[in-house]
Amino acid sequence: MSSVVVRFAPSPTGSLHIGSARTALYNWLYARHTGGKMLLRIEDTDVERSTPENVRIIFDGLRWLGVDWDEEPVYQSQRVDRYRPLIDKLIAEGKAYRCVCNKDDLDAKRESAIADKRKYLYDRTCRDAGHGPDCGAHVVRLKMPVDGAIVVRDVVLGEVSFPAEELDDWIIARTDGMPTYNFVVVADDHDMRVTHVIRGADHLNNTPKQVVVYEALGYDLPIFTHMPLTHGPDGKNFPNATARRRSRNSPSSATCRMPCAIISCVSDGRTAIRNCLRRKS
Numbered sequence: 001m002s003s004v005v006v007r008f009a010p011s012p013t014g015s016l017h018i019g020s021a022r023t024a025l026y027n028w029l030y031a032r033h034t035g036g037k038m039l040l041r042i043e044d045t046d047v048e049r050s051t052p053e054n055v056r057i058i059f060d061g062l063r064w065l066g067v068d069w070d071e072e073p074v075y076q077s078q079r080v081d082r083y084r085p086l087i088d089k090l091i092a093e094g095k096a097y098r099c100v101c102n103k104d105d106l107d108a109k110r111e112s113a114i115a116d117k118r119k120y121l122y123d124r125t126c127r128d129a130g131h132g133p134d135c136g137a138h139v140v141r142l143k144m145p146v147d148g149a150i151v152v153r154d155v156v157l158g159e160v161s162f163p164a165e166e167l168d169d170w171i172i173a174r175t176d177g178m179p180t181y182n183f184v185v186v187a188d189d190h191d192m193r194v195t196h197v198i199r200g201a202d203h204l205n206n207t208p209k210q211v212v213v214y215e216a217l218g219y220d221l222p223i224f225t226h227m228p229l230t231h232g233p234d235g236k237n238f239p240n241a242t243a244r245r246r247s248r249n250s251p252s253s254a255t256c257r258m259p260c261a262i263i264s265c266v267s268d269g270r271t272a273i274r275n276c277l278r279r280k281s
C-alpha cells in the first residue's frame with residue numbers, strides 16, 4: 001500500500017452538500033488511484049446542529065455514490081481531550097498566549113474599524129502581556145508572523161502568498177476552553193497521518209492559519225490541493241446548507257435546481273469512478 005492518506009471531513013449539520021460529495025469523490029479517486037487510504041472524519045463538535053441522523057445521511061450518500069473508506073470513521077467530539085495539552089504546550093513555548101480583552105472593548109474596536117472602512121484585526125494588546133493561567137476569563141490566541149508573508153503551496157493554484165499584515169492573532173481556544181476549527185483540523189490531520197489535503201477552494205483562506213499551526217506544533221505540512229467550487233448552471237456557487245435554509249421560501253432559489261445538478265454530478269462521478277477502475281484493471 002502506498003503512503004498516501006487522504007480524508008473526507010464533513011460536518012453532520014445538514015445533509016451531504018453537492019460540493020462535499022464532489023470533494024469526497026476526488027479524495028476517494030486519489031486514494032484508490034494511488035493505492036493509499038481514504039479516511040473519514042466526522043466534524044461533530046457543533047453539538048447543537050450535529051445529529052446522528054445527519055451522520056447516517058452522509059454515510060448513506062457516500063455509499064450511494066460508490067465511495068467507501070478505510071478504517072473506522074474518526075469523530076472529532078471524541079477527541080476533545082487531545083487538543084488541550086497541545087494548546088498548553090504552545091502557550092508554554094511562547095507560541096500562543098492568553099488574551100483577556102473583553103468583548104465590549106473588542107466590539108468597540110471592530111465598529112470603529114468598520115466606520116473607518118478598515119479591515120478589523122485584533123491589535124495584539126495581550127501578545128506580550130504574559131497572562132498566566134489565573135488571569136480569569138480568557139481566550140487563547142496564536143502568535144502569527146507580524147511581517148513577511150505566509151506562503152501556501154498548492155497543487156492546483158501554485159504558490160499563494162498571504163501578507164502577514166492581513167492576518168491577526170486568531171483565537172485557537174475559546175473562553176470555555178474549546179479549541180477552534182482551524183486548530184483542531186491540523187491536530188486531527190496530523191494524528192490521522194494525512195499526507196494530502198484535497199478540499200474546496202472555499203477553504204483556501206483557512207490554510208495560511210493552519211500552516212502556522214503546523215509550524216508551531218513542529219508537524220510536517222501535508223500537500224494541499226484546493227479545487228474550484230461546484231457551480232450551478234448560472235455560474236454561481238451552490239449555496240451551503242445555511243444559505244439554502246435562508247432561501248427556502250424563494251421559488252427561484254438554487255435549492256430548486258439541486259436535483260438536476262446532483263444527477264449530473266453523480267453521473268460525472270460514476271463516469272470518473274468507472275474510468276479510474278478501468279485504468280487500474
Ligand SMILES: [Zn+2]
Pocket residue numbers: 098099100101124125126127
Ligand atoms: Zn487581549
